[in-house]
Amino acid sequence: MTQFNWSDPPSQIAFPVAKAGYPFIFASAFATAVFALLGVGFLAVLGLFTTGFICYFFRDPDRLVPTGEGLVVSPADGKVINVEPVDQTPFFEGGCIRISVFMSIFNVHVNRVPHEGTIRQVTYHPGKFFSANLDKASTDNEHNALLLESPAGKQVGFVQIAGLIARRIICAVQPGDVLKRGHRFGMICFGSRLDIYLPPETDVRVTVGDKVQAGSSILGKW
Secondary structure (H helix, E strand, O other), X not given: OOEEEEOOOOOOOOXXXXXXXXXXXXXXXXXXXXXXXXXXXXHXXXXXXXXXXXXXXXXXXXXXXXXXXXXXXXXXXXXXXXEEEEOOXXXXXXXXXXXXXXXXXXXXXXXXXXXXXEEEEEEEEOOEOOOOOOOXXXXXXXXXXXXXXXXXXXXXXXXXXXXXXXXXXXXXXXOOOEEOOOOEEEEEOOOEEEEEEEOOOOEEOOOOOOEEXXXXXXXXXX
């Protein structure tokens, strides 16, 4: 039976929101208040709904993280759109397994570390903004690539990929940081994708079409 623990201390508020969302929430709430004071009812109601949706988009729920040797969890909420072996990657000598998770605007967009270990590399690549569910998004879109080395010497690559609407990738870690499995490390605003590169001997536990949650859903085990 899988055991779980907290990677981060649980929040003390009922509806935790990612700090990156505060400017958007405050701006929308301010505009709503202005419309209400001016008596522009339609715009005030529209602003109220917009503020509510922005709060919903930037929600940052606590997650219980599975414990166990060699477990790799999803770094993102969303739908698995690709599971395949690849011959070459930016992270490994030789082949590996790539798993892609697509996030719609209705998913939680806070990203979490797939395995405990040390961040060895963080590389930002400017690029285009194709729809994140397309194959070419992995290489052509703006993305931020991280390489993690586990305590056992295994390497895991995970890449934050901007999408058609997304225009901001947030990454709060840097090389040398030692992180727990399921620890928050960043987010992508307004729809995007995460690619995860795992060693070829990984026992994959998901298939295309599966819905996964960041920090909680097990992608594989070595």
